[in-house]
Amino acid sequence: MLDLTKLARQMQGLSQHLSLEAAASRERLELAQRHLKKAYECQQGVVELQEKWRDRILFANATPIEPLNTCITIPVPPKVHTVVATDGSQIAPNHHEIAYCYLLNIGRVILHYGQNLHPLLDSLPEVFYRPEDLYVSRQWGIRTEEWMSYRRTASEATVLAELACGVQGEVPMLAMVDGSLIYWFLEQLPMDARDRILPPILDAWQQLRDAQIPLMGYLSASRNIEGMNFLRLLACPHPIPDCVSYCPNQLENVPCKVFESLRDTTLWSTQLQPGQRSPLWRSNAKILDLYADQKIYFCYVHVGTEIARIEVPAWVAENSAMFDQALGLMLAQVQKGYGYPVAIAEAHNQAVVRGGDKARFFGLLERQMIKAGIKNVGISYKEARKRGSIA
Known part of the structure; x- marks a missing residue:
């Protein structure tokens, strides 16, 4: 039980700290705005410098594909269209439950507009209980709970492609x-583990590409700083941005980290009007070297309620007509969802496993185990005590 009386004593210090942070953030934002204006005039030179020294730069940074002062109004989407989305949830394995297994539940949504068709709103559950499913990740030092979330990511992509192409x-x-x-997360995985997760995702994306169905990742409240890190190249006091030689320890207070903790979305909130998008950027994340020709591009969009980060594969970004139409459909989804894409929200609602669902899942499992003749079926004493109190 939370003791609010004791907690209240700490709130004053927290509020003072947040006030100081807000003031410091305003100063960083003003500095970033000045560097952005400076970058308007020398953007190509900075890009060339970035490309030349990319192997010596130790922080993640993106490359602007369009002029940095780009603010494009997103076109109105066609009235007749279809939006497909997936999202996943899970029941994690627990040694204190009646059986050690886990469940993935992929929410599926198809919304038709202007076509007089019924939507699809359902979920696709799958239970994993075989040793090769539960313990295969142990050989790479990956906990089953982590491996489960990686499998879920791959399943979401696979189901999305099957749904859209169908x-x-x-x-x-x-x-x-x-x-x-x-x-x-793929960066930290051994090659054998990575080969079980990434190829199914890229295969699913290729199916969408072959069908000419644009794919989009929507990030609300993005904490990304790849764009701000591009401006760090302008703030570098050294003749060349050679971090390996000049600033090998990035944990220290290096000179170019004047924008530290300032997010891309904070800067673009001062540049964009509702319904506008920022310039297109190409991510230079190391893991994208494994994506072959499906590199990831992104932009920021003022959707009215926030600045959202929008990510698309290269084949979408390079098709300007497809990209513009996809942005229009996305913005319409946000408006229909009162600030968040309605298709993604509904996919989440279909996927989420609530407390009652979890109880019914284990109840069904218990009945099957008893039916199979398994004795002493039940949860551990620890779990039983945690579910109730004698106080």
Whole structure:
């Protein structure tokens, strides 16, 4: 039980700290705005410097593909269109439950507009209980709980491609996922583990590419700083941006980290009007070297309620007509969802496993185990005590 009386004593210090942070953030924002204006005049030179020294730069930074002062109004989407989305949830394995297994539940949504068709709103559950599913990740030092989330990411992409490619008709379409298309977690995985997660995702994306269905990742409240890190190249006091030689320890207070903790979205909130997008950027994340020709591009969009980060594969970004139409469909989804894409929100609602669902899942499992003749079926004493109190 939370003791609010004791907690209240700490709130004053927290509020003072947040006030100081807000003032410091305003100063960093003003400095970033000055560097952005400076970058307007020498953008090509900075890009060339970035490309020449990219192997010596130790922080993630993106490359602007369009002029940095680009602010483009997103076109109105066609009235007749279809939006497809998936999202996932899970029941994690627990040694204290009646059986050690885990469940993935992928929410599926197809929304048809202007076509007089019923939507699809359902979920696709899958239970994993075999030793090769539960313990295969141990050989790489990966906990089962972590491996489960990686498997879920791959399943979301696979189901999305199957869903979108199975829709009949020639109307404009958009396939959406919640979150980034840059799977940063893959960097820390051994090659054998990575080969079980990434190839199914790239295969699913290729299916969408062959069907000419644009894929989009929608990031709300993005914490990304790849764009701000491009401006760090202007703030570098050294003759060349050679971090390996001049600033090998990036944890120290290096000279160019004047924008530290300032997000891309904070800067673009001062540049964009509702319904506008920022310039297009190409991410230079190391993990994208494994994506072959499906590199990830992104831009920031003022959707009215926030600045959202929008990510698309290269084949979408390079097709200007497809990209513009996809942005229009995305913005319409945000408006229909009162600030967040309705298709992604509904996919989440279909996928989420609530407390009652979890109880019914284990209840069904218990009945099957008893039916199979397994005795002493039950949770551990620790779990039983945690679910109730004698106090």
